[in-house]
Amino acid sequence: MPFVLDASVAGPWILADEPSEAAARIAHRLLSEDALVPALWWYEVRNLLVVCERRGRLERSESDLFLSRLADYPILVDAEVDWDAAMRLARRHQLTVYDASYLELAIRSRVQLATLDVALQRAAGKEGVDLAA
Numbered sequence: 001m002p003f004v005l006d007a008s009v010a011g012p013w014i015l016a017d018e019p020s021e022a023a024a025r026i027a028h029r030l031l032s033e034d035a036l037v038p039a040l041w042w043y044e045v046r047n048l049l050v051v052c053e054r055r056g057r058l059e060r061s062e063s064d065l066f067l068s069r070l071a072d073y074p075i076l077v078d079a080e081v082d083w084d085a086a087m088r089l090a091r092r093h094q095l096t097v098y099d100a101s102y103l104e105l106a107i108r109s110r111v112q113l114a115t116l117d118v119a120l121q122r123a124a125g126k127e128g129v130d131l132a133a
Contacts, residue, residue: 003132004106005035005075006099006115007044014049014066015057025133026114034074036109038081038101045070078105093123103127 005026012023029035049063081101085108090100099120106113106129113124114132121131 001111002034002036002076002109003029003112003114004102004109005037005041006102006113006117006120007037007041007048008116008120009114010045010070011048012116014062015052017057020116022116022133029114029132030073030075034076035114036076036078036105036111038105039077039079040098040101041075041077044098078109080108081105082108089123089127093119093126095119095123099123103129 009020009023009026012018012020013027046067049058049066052058053060053063082104083097086097086100086104089095089103089107090097093100093103095103099117100123102113102115103120103123106124107127112130112132113120115121115124124131
């Protein structure tokens with residue numbers, strides 16, 4: 001069954017000093033399940049990599065390799081964000097609109113949400129969205 005994948009999960013996949021059992025479990029799910037993401041997911045992941053390069057946490061070659069590996073995962077971009085719903089969710093739960101777009105996608109798709117973001121986890125719970133483990 002597909003699930004929505006928040007960009008917060010990708011950090012521990014590349015940053016050795018930020019291990020996460022939850023992120024590892026979610027990566028394992030990608031071996032047999034599709035992940036749904038809003039288009040901004042790829043921007044967020046790339047931004048994370050560039051920021052880590054600037055801070056000396058990653059080499060450019062590591063970022064490039066990571067992106068090529070990510071391309072092999074079944075990550076499906078959903079371009080149909082209901083921005084009105086995302087705005088309502090952002091306001092209701094004091095989320096960024098970026099984070100609310102993941103929640104909106106999970107609600108609309110009726111699937112679990114994979115996130116390490118505590119505020120987004122809390123909002124998902126209040127909206128009746130199950131968290132991926």
